Amino acid sequence: MDCMSNDEFHATREAIDRGDFNQARHHLNNLRMAGEDPEAIDALFERLSHVEGSRTLVNSKLQFYAITCAVVGYCILSIQSPNGWSPVVWGITSLFAIPLIVGIFAGGSVNSPLKSARFWRCFLIASIPMAIYTLVGMYLARSKMQSADNSMDFVIYLFVAIFYGATAGVVAGAAGSMIHTKARSI
Amino acid sequence: MNIYLHSRDDKSQALYIDGNLQFDTRDEAIYHESLALPPLCLAKDPRKVLICGGGDGLALREVLRFPGIESVMLIDCSEEVLDLARTQFKEISNSSLFDPRVSVVVADALVHPLEADSYDVIICDFTFPTTPESALGFTVEWYSKLKRCLRQGGILAINAVSPQNTASAFACLVSTLRASGLNTLPYRVCIPSFRDHGYGAWGFVLASHSKLSIKSLRGIKCPVQTQQVALEKLVSGAHFSLRQRAAFRNAPVNYAHNPILQTLLLDPDRDPVPALGDTPPAYPNLLQQVPITHPYHSRNMIETLAEHVAGSLGSLDLRKLMEELTVRAKGLPQRVLDELNELRNFVTRPTFDLEIWGMWAARVFATILIVMTIANCISPDPAFAKGHAGLGHSSFSRGFSEHATFGGGTRTATAPMSGNGFRSSYGSGPVDIYGYHYTPRIYIYGGYGGYYGGYPTSGNRGGGGHQEMAGNQPHKPLFVLDDDLLAMDNGDFIIPLSDLAFLVVRKGTVSLEDAKTGKTLYELYAEPKLFTNIQEEVASQSQEIDHEIKVRRDWLSWAGWTQDLFSTVRADNREFLNLQDLKRRLGTSSENLGKSQAPQALVLPSDAIELFVGCQILGDNRIAIYGTNGKADICDGQTLVDAYGKKKLMPPSLKPIIVSILKKMVQETEQDIKSDSTDALAMNADITSTQTDLNEYMSLQSQNSYDPDYEVDYGTDSVPVGKAIELTQQDLSSLQSEQLKLQLSGETAQIRLQRFKSALQTWGS
Numbered sequence: 001m002d003c004m005s006n007d008e009f010h011a012t013r014e015a016i017d018r019g020d021f022n023q024a025r026h027h028l029n030n031l032r033m034a035g036e037d038p039e040a041i042d043a044l045f046e047r048l049s050h051v052e053g054s055r056t057l058v059n060s061k062l063q064f065y066a067i068t069c070a071v072v073g074y075c076i077l078s079i080q081s082p083n084g085w086s087p088v089v090w091g092i093t094s095l096f097a098i099p100l101i102v103g104i105f106a107g108g109s110v111n112s113p114l115k116s117a118r119f120w121r122c123f124l125i126a127s128i129p130m131a132i133y134t135l136v137g138m139y140l141a142r143s144k145m146q147s148a149d150n151s152m153d154f155v156i157y158l159f160v161a162i163f164y165g166a167t168a169g170v171v172a173g174a175a176g177s178m179i180h181t182k183a184r185s186i
Numbered sequence: 187m188n189i190y191l192h193s194r195d196d197k198s199q200a201l202y203i204d205g206n207l208q209f210d211t212r213d214e215a216i217y218h219e220s221l222a223l224p225p226l227c228l229a230k231d232p233r234k235v236l237i238c239g240g241g242d243g244l245a246l247r248e249v250l251r252f253p254g255i256e257s258v259m260l261i262d263c264s265e266e267v268l269d270l271a272r273t274q275f276k277e278i279s280n281s282s283l284f285d286p287r288v289s290v291v292v293a294d295a296l297v298h299p300l301e302a303d304s305y306d307v308i309i310c311d312f313t314f315p316t317t318p319e320s321a322l323g324f325t326v327e328w329y330s331k332l333k334r335c336l337r338q339g340g341i342l343a344i345n346a347v348s349p350q351n352t353a354s355a356f357a358c359l360v361s362t363l364r365a366s367g368l369n370t371l372p373y374r375v376c377i378p379s380f381r382d383h384g385y386g387a388w389g390f391v392l393a394s395h396s397k398l399s400i401k402s403l404r405g406i407k408c409p410v411q412t413q414q415v416a417l418e419k420l421v422s423g424a425h426f427s428l429r430q431r432a433a434f435r436n437a438p439v440n441y442a443h444n445p446i447l448q449t450l451l452l453d454p455d456r457d458p459v460p461a462l463g464d465t466p467p468a469y470p471n472l473l474q475q476v477p478i479t480h481p482y483h484s485r486n487m488i489e490t491l492a493e494h495v496a497g498s499l500g501s502l503d504l505r506k507l508m509e510e511l512t513v514r515a516k517g518l519p520q521r522v523l524d525e526l527n528e529l530r531n532f533v534t535r536p537t538f539d540l541e542i543w544g545m546w547a548a549r550v551f552a553t554i555l556i557v558m559t560i561a562n563c564i565s566p567d568p569a570f571a572k573g574h575a576g577l578g579h580s581s582f583s584r585g586f587s588e589h590a591t592f593g594g595g596t597r598t599a600t601a602p603m604s605g606n607g608f609r610s611s612y613g614s615g616p617v618d619i620y621g622y623h624y625t626p627r628i629y630i631y632g633g634y635g636g637y638y639g640g641y642p643t644s645g646n647r648g649g650g651g652h653q654e655m656a657g658n659q660p661h662k663p664l665f666v667l668d669d670d671l672l673a674m675d676n677g678d679f680i681i682p683l684s685d686l687a688f689l690v691v692r693k694g695t696v697s698l699e700d701a702k703t704g705k706t707l708y709e710l711y712a713e714p715k716l717f718t719n720i721q722e723e724v725a726s727q728s729q730e731i732d733h734e735i736k737v738r739r740d741w742l743s744w745a746g747w748t749q750d751l752f753s754t755v756r757a758d759n760r761e762f763l764n765l766q767d768l769k770r771r772l773g774t775s776s777e778n779l780g781k782s783q784a785p786q787a788l789v790l791p792s793d794a795i796e797l798f799v800g801c802q803i804l805g806d807n808r809i810a811i812y813g814t815n816g817k818a819d820i821c822d823g824q825t826l827v828d829a830y831g832k833k834k835l836m837p838p839s840l841k842p843i844i845v846s847i848l849k850k851m852v853q854e855t856e857q858d859i860k861s862d863s864t865d866a867l868a869m870n871a872d873i874t875s876t877q878t879d880l881n882e883y884m885s886l887q888s889q890n891s892y893d894p895d896y897e898v899d900y901g902t903d904s905v906p907v908g909k910a911i912e913l914t915q916q917d918l919s920s921l922q923s924e925q926l927k928l929q930l931s932g933e934t935a936q937i938r939l940q941r942f943k944s945a946l947q948t949w950g951s
Contacts, residue, residue, distance in 0.1 A: 029382045030194070033212045061541065068548045075551045083743035090743075136559055138744045145737040147761075149606070152754040156745050159752075 009040070016048050024048050062109035066102045066125050073098035074133035081141060094133075095164065099126040099172035107176025115177040122176030127169030134161040189266050191274060199274070200379070201242060203267075206314050210379035211278055214244055215414035220375040221345055221390055222248035223417055225307045226255075227406050228392065230339030232306040237261070238295035238323070238332075239345075240311030243271035243279035249309070250285050251410045258288045259305075261295040268292065296322055300335045308332050310344040318448060324359055325442040329366035329393070342368065342393040347451065349374050350386030353430065355450040357437035362447075363393045365439040371398035372434065373424035375415070387423075400424050504533045609757045612764040613675075618666040619730050621761075628660045629680055630704035631690055631697075658704040665768055667723050677771070677778040679720060683798055684846035686839070691720060694780035695814070696799055700839050707837050710800030711812035712782035724776045731769045738762040788812055795941050797847060803941060807948040809844055823949045841949065848946040855939045862932045869925045876921060880914045883907055 008031050015024035025048065031041050074094070082090040106122040138157050142150075190202040200210040209217055222245045226232050233256040235249050241262030249258055260283070262268055268290065271283050283290060291298060310332070315321035322328065324344075332342055344363070349356040349372070356372070363370045371392040380388050392398055403421040426434070440447040508530035515526055607617030615626035663672035663680060672680040681689040683698075689710070690697045696716065698708040742759055749756040790796060793805030800812040810818040817829035823844075826836040883898060887907045890896040900910045 029379075030196070032382065033210075033378050064541070065544070068544050071548055072551055075555050078555065081740035081743055083739050087743060134744070136555075138741075140559070141737065141741040141744055145734065145741060147754070147758060149609075149754045149757060152752050156748060156752055156755060160745050160748060 008034070008036075009044070012044050012048075016044070016051050021048060021051075060109070062105050063121075063125070066105035066109060066122075067129075069105060070098060070102045070126055070129035073101070074129050078133060078137060081137065094130065095167050096171055099130070099168040100175050102126040103172035103175025104179050106172065107179035110176070118179070119173035119177040123169035123173040126172030127165035130168035131161040131165030134164045187264055187266070189264075189270070191270065199278075201270070203313050204316060206316070207379060207383050207385070208242065208313065209244065213377055213379050213414065214278070215412075216375060216377050217380075217388070218244045218248050219412050219415040219417070220373075220420065221245055221311060221343055222309055223252070223408055223410070223412065223415070224373075224390075224403065224406065224420060225309065225341035225343040225392055226252045227408050227417065228394070228398070228402055229307045229341040232340075233257070234304060234306050235259070236300070236305040236308045236335065238308070238310045238312065240309065241267035241271055242275055243268075243282040244275070245309055245311050246282040246285075246288060247279045249307070250280070250282050250287065253409055256287060258285075259291060260288060261291045261293055261298050263292065263294045265292055296328055300331065302334045303337055305335050306337055306340045308336055308340070308342045310342070312345060314347065315447060315451065318445060321440070321445055321447050322442055324362065324447050325440050325445070326362050326365045327442045329363050329368065333366050333368055333393075333395075336368075336395065338395050340394065344391050344393070346372070346389040346391050348380075348386040349389040349426075349430070351384075352451055354433070354437065354453075355447055356389045357430070357433035358440050358447055358450050359389075360391055360434040361437035362440045363391055364434075366393075368393035368395065369397045370434070371400070371402065371424060372426065373403065373420055375420070375423055508533050606757075608761040608764040608768075610760075612761075612768070613664070616663040616666045616672060619727055619734075624663075624666055626662065628662060629674070629688060629699075629701070630658055630660050631699045632658050632704070632706065664771060665727075667720075667727055671720065671723065673724075673772060673775050675771075677775040679775065679779060681798070684843065684850050686846045687843040689799065691716065692778055692780070694782050698801075698811075698843075700837075700843065703839065705839075707840060707843070708800075708811055709814050711788060711814060711816055712784045713787060713799050714782040714784055715787055716799050717779060717782045720779060721776060724772055724779070728769060728772050728776075731765055731772070735762065735765045735769065738765065784814075784816065788816070795938060797844075797851070803945045807945045809945075809949075845946065845949050848942055848949060852939065852942045852946060855935055855942060859932060859935045859939060862928060862935060866925070866928050866932065869921065869928060873918065873921050873925060876914060876918045880911065880918060883911045883914060887911060 008027050012024050012027040012031070015021070015027060024044075028041060028044055028048070031044075032038075077085065077090065077094055077098075082094075085093070102125055103122045106125045107118045110118040110121045135157055138160060142153060142157075147153075188202075188204050190205075192200045192202065194200075198211045201208040226235075226249065231254065232252065233254055235255060235258045237245055237249065237258060237260045239262055240246060240260065241264050243260075246258060246260055249255055268283065271279055276284075282288065310323065312323040313320060315324055329342075336342055342363075344359070346359045347355050360370050360372050371394075372389060373392070374387045374389045376387050377385075380386070400421055403424050404418075406417050406420065408417045438446045438450075508526075512523070512526050512530050515523060518526075607621040607623040609621075611617065611623045616624040618624070661674045661676050661678070664675045665673040667673055667679075670681050672682070674680055677692070679691040681691065683689060686701050687707070688699050688701055690699055690706075694712055694717070696710040696712050697706045698710055699705070700707055738758060738761060742755070742762060745752075745755050746759060749759050788800070788802075790802060791804065794802040794810070797803050797809070802810045802812075802818075804810055804820070808820050808822045810820055812818045819829070819834065820827050821836060821840065821844075823841055824836075826834040826840075828834055886896065886898055890907065894906065894908060896907050897904045898907045898910050900913060905913070
C-alpha cells in the first residue's frame with residue numbers, strides 16, 4: 001500500500017466521520033480502482049452504509065401523525081390526574097396504548113433498514129411528549145398542595161419524568177422497530 | 187451540452203457529458219482499446235478510418251497507433267470537447283488531434299456528407315442517447331448510411347449501451363444494425379469506472395458486410411501492445427445466452443421515424459421480442475433516465491433525491507400555482523386553456539383534508555395546553571375552576587352561642603397546608619387544618635356513658651352531693667378546628683375556657699369540666715346554636731380535608747411509587763394516610779356530637795352578657811348557670827341558689843374557675859380593643875388621605891372647568907376628573923362606614939371589658 005492509498009483510506013474515514021458520504025464514496029472508488037485490499041474497502045463501505053443508514057430519511061406525514069397522536073393523546077390524558085383515570089386505565093393508556101400508536105406511525109415514517117434507527121426515532125417521538133406531560137402534570141399536582149418539604153421536588157420531577165418518558169419511549173421504539181414501511185417513492 | 191471535467195489530486199481526470207461519465211483516465215484505455223482495436227484487427231488492411239464522435243481524441247489515439255493507417259477523419263459536433271482534446275487531453279491522447287494524418291471536422295456526423303465505399307474502419311463513439319435527437323445516431327437510417335461508406339472487408343464498430351442494465355436496448359441496437367444489412371458481432375467489457383457509476387458492463391457491436399463470428403475474436407491478433415485490455419480475451423465477453431441471442435434476432439428495430447430505443451432504455455425489463463403494438467409503454471425505471479449532473483452523484487443518490495420529489499411537490503400551493511398558470515396561459519389556444527381551467531377547478535375543489543384538520547386540531551390542543559398551563563401557574567385554582575372556600579380563623583369566642591362567627595360566614599382564601607403536623611406529629615398532639623402542630627395537652631374527664639356526676643343542677647337531678655366521676659380518663663386532642671374548639675381522639679369536642687376548666691360537647695350534651703380534678707361541675711343547657719355551629723365547622727373543615735386528600739392523591743398518583751426512594755414522597759404518603767384517618771375520625775365525631783334536645787335558644791336578659799355557653803354574667807355581677815332543663819342556678823361567688831330559691835352547695839372549684847375565665851376574658855378583650863384602636867388609627871389615616879385626594883381632584887376640576895374630560899390619575903388608571911371625584915367620594919363613604927362599624931365594635935368591647943372587670947372585681951374579692 002503506497003502513501004497515496006494511505007491518504008485515500010484516511011480521507012475516506014474522515015469523510016464518513018464528517019458525514020460527507022459522496023466524498024467518502026468517491027475515495028472508495030479511487031481505492032477500488034487502485035486495486036487496494038478489497039476487504040479493507042468492503043469494511044469501509046459497510047461503515048459508510050451504517051453511518052449513512054443512521055441518517056435516515058423520514059416520511060414527514062407519518063411523523064406528523066405520530067407527533068400529533070402523542071400530543072393529542074397526552075393532552076386528553078392531562079384533563080385529569082392519573083388518579084382520576086384510575087391507575088390501571090392511565091397506565092395502559094399512557095405507557096402502552098399511546099406509545100404503541102406513536103411507534104407504529106413513527107416506525108413507518110423512518111425509511112431505514114436499521115432497526116436501531118427506527119427505534120430511536122420512535123423513542124424520541126414518544127418519550128419527549130410523555131416526559132413533558134409528566135413534568136407539567138406533576139408540577140400542576142404539586143402546585144395545588146403546599147408541602148412542608150419541597151427540597152426534593154425537582155429531583156422527583158426529573159426522575160419520574162425520565163422514567164415514564166423512557167418507558168413510553170421503549171414501548172414506542174419496540175413497536176416502531178418492528179414496523180418498517182418503506183418511504184414513498186415515485 | 188453540459189461538459190464537466192473532474193480533475194483529481196492524483197492528476198487523474200474524468201469527463202462527464204450531460205452528467206454521464208465518458209471516461210476516467212484511470213481506466214479509459216479499457217474502453218477505447220475495446221472499441222477501436224478489434225475493428226482495426228479484424229478489418230482487411232485498414233488504411234482509412236472514419237471516427238464519428240470521439241472528439242476527446244482517445245479512440246483516435248488507438249487508431250493512430252495501429253500500423254498502416256494512412257488517414258483518419260474525425261467528425262464531432264462539439265468544439266468544446268475538441269478543445270479539451272487539444273489541451274487537457276493532449277497528453278493522454280498522445281496529441282492525436284495534431285497528427286498530420288488526421289482531419290477533424292466539426293459537424294453533425296449524421297448530416298455530414300460522407301464518401302461512399304471509402305472507409306476500412308468506421309468507429310461510432312457517440313454519447314449515451316438521453317434524448318430523441320441523440321438517439322438518431324443509433325437508427326437504421328444512420329447505419330445504412332455508414333454501410334454505404336464501408337468498404338468490403340471493412341468493419342464498423344459502435345459504442346452501444348449496457349447489455350447488463352439495458353439488455354433490450356442493446357438487443358435493439360444489434361437488431362437495428364442487422365436491419366441495415368450488416369452482420370454483427372456484439373460483445374461486452376467490464377469497465378470499473380462505469381461499473382462504479384452503476385452503468386454495468388458496457389457493450390460494443392462490430393458490424394461488417396461479411397459474416398462475423400466469435401471465432402473472429404478468438405483468433406484476434408493485435409500488432410500493437412495494449413495497455414489495459416487483453417484482446418484475445420475479448421471473446422469471453424462475446425458469449426451471450428440463447429435467449430439473448432434470440433433477442434438480438436427478434437428485437438424491434440430502431441428507425442428514425444419510429445424510434446424505439448428510447449422506450450427500451452426507459453424500460454430495460456421490457457421483453458424485446460414481442461412487438462410493441464399499441465399498448466402504451468410503462469416506465470417503472472424512469473429514474474434511470476434522470477441525468478447525473480455531478481461526478482459525485484451516483485444512481486442511488488438520484489433515486490434517493492427523487493423519493494423526495496413527492497414531498498417537494500406536496501409543499502406546493504397548487505391552487506395558487508394553477509391560478510398563476512391560467513393567468514399566464516391566456517395566449518394559448520382555447521383548447522389548452524379549457525384543459526387548464528378544468529385542472530384548476532379540480533385542484534381548487536374543496537376537499538376534506540384530514541391532515542389539515544389534524545394539524546389545526548393539534549395547534550388548538552397545544553394552544554389550550556400552553557394557556558392552561560400558564561394560567562394555572564399564575565393562578566392555580568381558578569384556572570381549573572377548582573376553587574374552594576378557605577378556612578378563616580374565626581374564633582368560637584369560648585363557646586359563645588350568639589356571637590360565634592364560624593360556620594356560616596364568607597371565608598377568605600385559605601392558606602394551603604404548609605405545616606408538617608400531618609407528616610410527623612399527627613396523633614401525638616393537636617394539629618390544625620394548616621398542618622401546624624400545637625403543644626400537647628391532656629384533658630381528663632369521664633367517658634360518655636358513665637355516671638353523669640358533678641353537682642346536680644336544678645331540675646335534672648335532685649339533691650346529691652359532690653361525687654367522683656367514675657371512669658375518668660386522659661384524652662388527647664387530635665385536631666384543632668378553631669382556636670377554641672378541639673376534636674378529641676375519642677370523638678368528643680372540647681371547648682377550652684381557661685387553664686382550670688373546659689366544656690365537653692358530645693351526644694347532644696354540654697358539660698363543664700374541672701380541668702384539675704376531671705370532675706364534671708355542671709351539665710349545661712345544650713344551646714342548639716352551638717351544635718349547629720360545630721356541625722357546620724366540622725363539615726367545612728371536612729371539605730377542606732377532602733380537598734387536601736384529593737390533591738395529595740393526585741400527586742401520589744404521579745410519584746407515589748417512588749416513596750421507597752424519596753423521603754419526601756414517603757412523608758407525603760404518610761400525610762395522605764393521616765388526613766384520611768382524620769377525615770374518618772371527624773365523621774365519627776360529627777355523628778357522636780348528636781343534636782341538642784333543648785327546645786330553643788336561651789334568652790339573654792338585657793343587662794346580661796354571655797360568659798360561655800349556658801353561663802351569663804347578670805347585671806349585678808352574679809353568674810347564671812343554665813342546666814339541661816333551661817333553669818338557671820344563680821351564684822354570687824358565695825352561695826348557689828336554684829331557680830326555685832333553694833340554696834345549694836357550691837362546688838369549691840367553681841369560683842376559681844369563673845375568676846380564671848373572667849381574667850382571660852379581660853385580657854383578651856383588652857387585646858381586641860388595642861387591636862381595634864390600631865385599626866382605627868390606620869382607618870383615620872386612610873380617610874385623611876382620601877379626603878386630601880378628593881380635595882385635589884375638586885381643585886383640578888375647578889381649574890380645568892372648560893374641559894370636562896380632563897384626565898387625572900386614579901390609582902393606576904387615568905380617568906376623567908369628574909369620574910375620579912365620584913369614585914373617591916364612594917371610597918370615602920365606604921371608609922367612613924367601616925370606621926363607624928369599628929367605632930361601634932370598640933364601644934361594645936369597652937362595655938364588655940367594663941362588665942368583665944366589674945365581675946372580676948366582685949368575684950375576685
